[in-house]
Amino acid sequence: MKPAASEEFTLAPGLIQLNHASYGLASRTVADAAMKHRRRIESDPTRHLGAELLEDLRARTALVCTAFGLTPEHTTLCSNATSGAAAIIASVPLTPADTVVVLDTEYSSINRAWQVASGRAGARYIEIAVPLPFQGTASLLSRLENEVPGPVSYLQTSLISSSAALRLPVAEIAEWTRGRGGHLILDAAHGPGHVRIAPDTWGVAAVFGTLHKWLPAERTVGFLWLTEQLVDRIRPAEVSLTWDSADLVERFSWPGTFDPVPRLCVGAAVAQWVGWEHKGLLTECEKLADHATSTLEALAARPTAGREYLPPRLRSFILDGVTVAEVKSALSKADIRAWVGPGPSGECLLRIATHIYNDRGDVAALAALLEEVLHP
Structure with missing residues (x-):
């Protein structure tokens, strides 16, 4: 079951949104x-x-x-x-x-x-x-x-x-x-x-x-x-x-x-962000980002930096042996939203953001998809 806080957003049912960092997402409270x-x-x-x-x-x-x-x-x-x-x-x-x-x-x-x-x-x-x-x-x-x-x-x-x-x-x-x-x-x-x-x-x-x-x-x-x-x-x-x-x-x-x-x-x-912070929701997002990092590392996705240089809720990975187009296509078909694009040297990068509407199920779905793409 999705976190209760996810009800504050109007994401399409069944969509896994791990691309919060590209455009953000206004809450129902702010939309009102x-x-x-x-x-x-x-x-x-x-x-x-x-x-x-x-x-x-x-x-x-x-x-x-x-x-x-x-x-x-x-x-x-x-x-x-x-x-x-x-x-x-x-x-x-x-x-x-x-x-x-x-x-x-x-x-x-x-x-x-x-x-x-x-x-x-x-x-x-x-x-x-x-x-x-x-x-x-x-x-x-x-x-x-x-x-x-x-x-x-x-x-x-x-x-x-x-x-x-x-x-x-x-x-x-x-x-x-x-x-x-x-x-x-x-x-x-x-x-x-x-x-x-x-x-x-x-x-x-x-x-x-x-x-x-x-x-x-x-x-x-x-x-x-x-x-x-x-x-x-x-x-x-x-x-x-x-x-x-x-x-x-x-x-x-x-x-x-x-x-x-x-x-x-x-x-x-x-005001809403302050409320989330006081409730510990943003700390939970950080823990989820750490969990996602260790999960994807196990699949041979390489973090773009060591722990000291990783942001709290935004993580990027180098995916070896696949193209940007291949990963984008697989994500699109699975209704998983994450940013995929070329790195400075042309490497395939996958970037995810964890927000208060995400949970471990989202990470598991992404990991299962990457397992198919990286290790067919």
């Missing part, structure tokens, strides 16, 4: 709150999408900051992680004298955005290979030291990488970057609601991410955190009516006509 916000907005759009909206969004920003330990004057909500990244990449000054370093485990569109920006400015773009399984902090820092000549302007890394699900050593990478005179830009798409966020402690220059992946929030809602030095510099990638605002929240509050409801619902999502 969203409906109320939409009805209120449609009752008087001129009022509710006008000046009143800014104060509503400012209140939600403050709530997110309180929940995750961020400074309100350095934080704003935005459309999603991609829009936050685009704002940073479009706003930081790049010249032919600059060097941008990006790890190849980053989300591909982020790498491409830095590559395009560097190309336009004539800046040097260096992509660092991170072999899987991840060999650890010392190996990564040695690779950076050996493959990056001279000063660095910006280094892009993730708190938790997307495809390979690596919990990267952010503080150590930031320290190395500062030692080369540069700034670390952090992708925290898989942070809020999953792992602790501490940009001040880590010494990073900017953080972008999402709130709809690990919170039961409506899609899409992102966030942006900036150091004091960047607060006045970073502007939305789209030039809208509030682009010139000196106020960070206002600057990102109106990217043209948009649906503000996902941002307005973050309070309901945070």
